[in-house]
Amino acid sequence: MPSLTTNLWNNAGYKEHRRSIRKREKERIGETAEFCVSAVKDGGIEATADKIAKRVSRDTWDVLRRRWGRFRCKWMARLAQQILDAKAQMHETAADVVMLKWWNPLHTPERVFAHELLKSIPFPGVDEHFVAAAYGIRLTGVCLCATQGIPLTKCACFQPLALGWTKEQVKSFLVSRGDEWMRGSKSGLVG
Numbered sequence: 001m002p003s004l005t006t007n008l009w010n011n012a013g014y015k016e017h018r019r020s021i022r023k024r025e026k027e028r029i030g031e032t033a034e035f036c037v038s039a040v041k042d043g044g045i046e047a048t049a050d051k052i053a054k055r056v057s058r059d060t061w062d063v064l065r066r067r068w069g070r071f072r073c074k075w076m077a078r079l080a081q082q083i084l085d086a087k088a089q090m091h092e093t094a095a096d097v098v099m100l101k102w103w104n105p106l107h108t109p110e111r112v113f114a115h116e117l118l119k120s121i122p123f124p125g126v127d128e129h130f131v132a133a134a135y136g137i138r139l140t141g142v143c144l145c146a147t148q149g150i151p152l153t154k155c156a157c158f159q160p161l162a163l164g165w166t167k168e169q170v171k172s173f174l175v176s177r178g179d180e181w182m183r184g185s186k187s188g189l190v191g
Helices: 004-010 012-041 044-053 058-067 070-100 108-120 126-147 158-164 167-183
Strands: none
Touching (some): 012 158, 044 126, 044 167
């Protein structure tokens, strides 16, 4: 007899639900890419790519640009997500360590509240660096894909931006906010 979990995952309703979510995500990525294509055609992304190139050695940039493709973009997108996940894990671990001392005296609602509160407190200077690194990697991936002629809809670094932000925010980040990130401004990061 199949397990309950197997029945849930093989349920036609669940599969249809996942299919509809993927379809909506694809549509949103496509709409955002279409909205941002003017930034590619107007040379805004090329200008941002040139600014990124000045942040690393010429050799590193040349090798990255020469070897760039969709596979490398997927790798960079995963790296950016792992940086953001590491930031979240760092907060989780800090909250866990603090809560070890208070394991017995507190009741569950208080413990949950304190844990969630501790997780949400930013680490000054550290959080900004994690976020700047992750979004800098995503920005680099989008710029390289655009300059190599890879459609934005196929760019793995573009997809999380398109799904997480409005199309106006994405375009602003790719052109003007990306410049602010290059200068080290905290306002250069949206979201």
